[in-house]
Amino acid sequence: MYKRVKGTKDILPPESSLWQAIEEKTRKVFARYCFYELRTPILEPYELFVRSVGEGSDIVLKEMYELVDKKGRRLVLRPEGTASVARAVIENGLLNTLPLKLYYLGPFFRYERPQKGRFRQFHQIGAEVIGDNSLEGEVELVDLLLSVLKEVGLDDLRVVVNSLGDVNERIEYTNALREYLAAYESKLSKDSRERLSRNPLRILDSKDPVDIKILEKAPSILDYLDKNSINRLEQLIFYLSSMGWKVESDPRLVRGIDYYTGLVFEVLACGDLSIAGGGRYDNLIEELGGKQTPAVGFAIGMERVVDLVDKNIIDEDSAKAVLVAFSDVPRMEVFDLLATLRNFIPTEVAPSYKSIGKAIKWASRRNAKFVIILGEQELSERTVKVKILDSGSQYTLKREELGAFFGGYYEKNMDRNAR
RNA sequence: GUGGGCGUAGCUCAAGUGGUAGAGCACUGGACUGUGGCUCCAGCUGUUGAGGGUUCGAGUCCCUUCGCCCACCCCA
Incomplete structure (x- = not known):
């Protein structure tokens, strides 16, 4: 008997109707915001993600499905969407028609241990605004994200925002943080100790109680951002709150992908379940060979949404x-x-x-x-x-x-x- | 990669300390041969995840292995 491969899933009726309903509703919201769909291949060159996601990231280091085709080309099943969008935009000359507002929706692959809301083949709904570095653009994108989630019936939503600053600010802060934490090195958890030299920012995410205690007095990124960055973050919070969304800032929010600069955010539903995340990536497109172009984007985890959504958003069984x-x-x-x-x-x-x-x-x-x-x-x-x-x-x-x-x-x- | 839980019929689950593998649901047929839902009767369904060991005897105990679930890590 053949079995599905680990971490994959058969989506059977009636659950498949739920997926369809979610997809239809999100497409409608994207249309209302004048975002258009970009469909990119599932197969991409290996190098694309090394360049974009970062060669030291867990995704590249141990989570990609890699394969070699008959001509010896090194390929991967895409582990995330942003890099593909950036590649497609550069390759097809779309950088001449900025700004671009694009969305995508489909399967992604990461070799991880499956657990609740996480699979090896998983599905994301994502959107990117390319060629816009305005605050208004960020407000619109986050508002769009929350609107999509609301449209599919998610109610208890909360968005957490932070700024990673520009390159210099981030380096300065990283050094300060490393210096502070080094004093407590022996007390830190094993994982955190390992990250101390490689990527101290990630320690901010630690759930170890001792780490959390130590982090209480750690320097905050807010002290290393210039006035503009802080101001901008405050305005973003102000506008989104005025629109009726629950927003809070968390100076400890960091993301695990290298290309993020400036704004980062995460959406939590039903208390503290993380269902979507994103941020600004102003250097990625240049990094991948395009001209310097600012951009922001988000991705929603479909499986996590499906878990939370009220099953009766499915249209009542159509008469037959x-x-x-x-x-x-x-x-x-x-x-x-x-x-x-x-x-x-x-x-x-x-x-x-x-x-x-x-x-x-x-x-x-x-x-x-x-x-x-x-x-x-x-x-x-x-x-x-x-x-x-x-x-x-x-x-x-x-x-x-x-x-x-x-x-x-x-x-x-x-x-x-x-x- | 680390840690924990669990694998018995298509599904949900039973089977005291080892002693004949069962029930409900579902499905098929009949009561009821051109009119459903209720009821009753009958029937069908199994290498107990797999392999090995202990034993007169293993679903149960031991070892190995595979799979699923959950948590950590990471991320959506």
Whole structure:
């Protein structure tokens, strides 16, 4: 027996409907903000992520699915979206039409130990604003992020923001922090000790109680940011709060990907579950060979959203019909009637049972709203019987009358699918 | 990579200290042969995740292995 590979998932009905609903709703919000979809390949060159995410990052060091193709090219299954967007934007010459407001949605891959809300093949919804370094742009992006989450039915949302400053500010702060922590080196947790030389900022994220105690008196990034950076962060908080969002600043918020500069943020739902994150990356595009171009973006973890979302955002099961045809009805008549019915309502045929009762039972188990009965009698009269399962009432209709009968349902259901 | 929990029918789960693998749901048929939901009756479903060991005898004890879940790490 074959099994799905570790960390992957089959999304079955009815859960797949939930995924569809979330995707549809987010696309609608993106459209309202005039963001357009960019679809990039799942396969990317290995080097792209070494350059962008950072060669010392965990993602590159141990989490990428790498493969070598038949010509010896070193490829990876994309572990995140921003680098691909940057690559595509540069490669297709879109830097001449700034600003760009793009979104994407799809599978990503990281070789990690699976756990709640985390898979090896996971799905992100992301957006990037490229070629805009304004405060307004940041406000809009975070507002967009929260609007998407709200649209899919998430309510208890909170966004935490911080600034990592520019390159110089960050280096200065990193040094100060390292110096402070070095004094406590022997008391720090094992993980934190390892990070002390490589990436002391990450220690700020530690959940070890002793570390947290030590960090209480550690220097704050806020002391190393210039007035403009701080001002800007405060304004961002002000505007977003005025829009009704819950925003707070946390000088300890850092992100694990190297390309972030300036603003970083994270969205927490239902208390402290992190479901989305992002930030500004003003140097990435230049780093990847484009001209210097500022940019901000975010990514939402689909699996985490699916976990939290109220399952009943799925549109109530759209009405459908089951055709029950007696076994002596010529098959061509059955196909013909099916085709007619399907112009008006989603329809499937019941398997042939000995008794019509079984067939109706089958239909009701399948949640059909209507049962269409076609037997010898109906055949000779060119009619069908339409039974409404909820009420049990039944009508004899001529075939030409079917359209009118299902007209109301047609508009309600087909319309929705078309959208 | 580290630590913990768990693998028994399609699903949810039983099976005191080792002693004939079971129930509910689901499914199929019948009571009811052109009209569902209720009820009753009958039937179907298994290398107990896999491999090895101890034993007269292992779902149960021991070892190995695989898988799933959870936490850490990291991140969405």
